[in-house]
Amino acid sequence: MLFTLHKSTLLETLPNIVITGSKSESNRLLLLQALYPELKIENVSNSDDSEVMQKALASTSNLIDVSHAGTAMRFLTAFFATQEGREIVITGSTRMKERPIQVLVEALNALGADISYLENEGCPPLQIKGKSLTNDKVTLKANVSSQYISALLLIAPKLKNGLELTLEGEITSVPYINMTLNLLNQIGVKTTFENNIITVHPLEKLNQQQQVLTVESDWSSVSYFYSIVALSPVGTKINLSYYKKDSLQGDSVLASIYTDFGVITTFNENSITLLKATESQLRSIDCQLQNAPDIAQTIAVTCFGLGLSCHLTGLHTLKIKETDRLVALKTELEKLGARVDITNEALQLYASAQIKDSVSIATYHDHRMAMAFAPLALKTNLHIEDAMVVSKSYPAFWDDLKSIGFKISE
Ligand SMILES: O=C(O)C1=C[C@@H](OP(=O)(O)O)[C@@H](O)[C@H](O)C1
Numbered sequence: 001m002l003f004t005l006h007k008s009t010l011l012e013t014l015p016n017i018v019i020t021g022s023k024s025e026s027n028r029l030l031l032l033q034a035l036y037p038e039l040k041i042e043n044v045s046n047s048d049d050s051e052v053m054q055k056a057l058a059s060t061s062n063l064i065d066v067s068h069a070g071t072a073m074r075f076l077t078a079f080f081a082t083q084e085g086r087e088i089v090i091t092g093s094t095r096m097k098e099r100p101i102q103v104l105v106e107a108l109n110a111l112g113a114d115i116s117y118l119e120n121e122g123c124p125p126l127q128i129k130g131k132s133l134t135n136d137k138v139t140l141k142a143n144v145s146s147q148y149i150s151a152l153l154l155i156a157p158k159l160k161n162g163l164e165l166t167l168e169g170e171i172t173s174v175p176y177i178n179m180t181l182n183l184l185n186q187i188g189v190k191t192t193f194e195n196n197i198i199t200v201h202p203l204e205k206l207n208q209q210q211q212v213l214t215v216e217s218d219w220s221s222v223s224y225f226y227s228i229v230a231l232s233p234v235g236t237k238i239n240l241s242y243y244k245k246d247s248l249q250g251d252s253v254l255a256s257i258y259t260d261f262g263v264i265t266t267f268n269e270n271s272i273t274l275l276k277a278t279e280s281q282l283r284s285i286d287c288q289l290q291n292a293p294d295i296a297q298t299i300a301v302t303c304f305g306l307g308l309s310c311h312l313t314g315l316h317t318l319k320i321k322e323t324d325r326l327v328a329l330k331t332e333l334e335k336l337g338a339r340v341d342i343t344n345e346a347l348q349l350y351a352s353a354q355i356k357d358s359v360s361i362a363t364y365h366d367h368r369m370a371m372a373f374a375p376l377a378l379k380t381n382l383h384i385e386d387a388m389v390v391s392k393s394y395p396a397f398w399d400d401l402k403s404i405g406f407k408i409s410e
């Protein structure tokens, strides 16, 4: 579905926006709940990716389709590898069949799993024959995707002797690994992470009869509101729930990054207030995003909308996400009149004073392409192709934008 975003200004008084739970926290906790059914989860994400996860864990079918959900593919591969006596095929969208999973499959097979490729070597679909995993030590590459590491950590406390993971190479997306370890700790699992070695101790049952964990709202989703506030006049203020200062989500680094754009974050009891306090004092932004790859698109588009240049680095994982996000960003920003250079791990945007009117932005089955470009409607008219792609992480995105004054028609 093509959405037309008419050039808009925000309402004078903005409603509080409640954003759904983090899909990263939700998908970890859903997997842990399958292993420890006493666990209760509050504020679970209503994203497609978390629904896929819930359905797959409840399914008795021998064919599991995770569609576009990367975390579900990786976490469920580890989960089904440990389900003795169960044989399944796990598959996904056309793009999912191109997203590599070899590092995880090799690590699981080295631990004693029985996983094989059904189409292309190294990618889904996979055939998994569930077994009891007998080994407890494995080494794997840590520079491709942290999701492989989180997948292994999540099943680790149910392995007889726990797990010792040795990570090779530069570790990417570290906050996501720490999030996994923190959630394990919260349910009573003992872990250590020193240098490049992670250990997880076994835990048969939760200590308390019942444990309730509450998912914080999604920080990647709030990035689009940081961009909206950055592109709005000084004095613009918006409140978003439910957020806390000591977040497990690495994308909470937004609060610090957006000070460069004049946006100040105030942490309230369980919400944040974003205020455009000043115009950006900088002409150019430099950001290393190895620990927060999902906000790269948002930051690049904010810079373009403000006529700033930016140099974003640490982006080597962007090529294997929902689409090759570096190529997609370059192509779509250039349609709007930008000049962009990309390498395998970096993006350079050159400052440009003008934004072309009524351009149609392609989204490449990538929710973040649609959501990152939408704030530009504060500067120009634009079209967003396949706009419902946002439901992968944030189904209420367009309704929330309408509620603050965006004029959107189908
Ligand atoms: O573990 C997670 O929940 C995620 C880890 C990151 O992936 P990589 O480790 O592949 O960069 C991130 O981009 C993704 O959206 C969610």
Ligand SMILES: C=C(OP(=O)(O)O)C(=O)O
Binding pocket: 068, 069, 070, 071, 072, 294, 321, 322, 368, 393
């Ligand atoms: C990369 C993402 O998700 P996944 O890898 O889980 O598909 C994302 O949400 O930006």
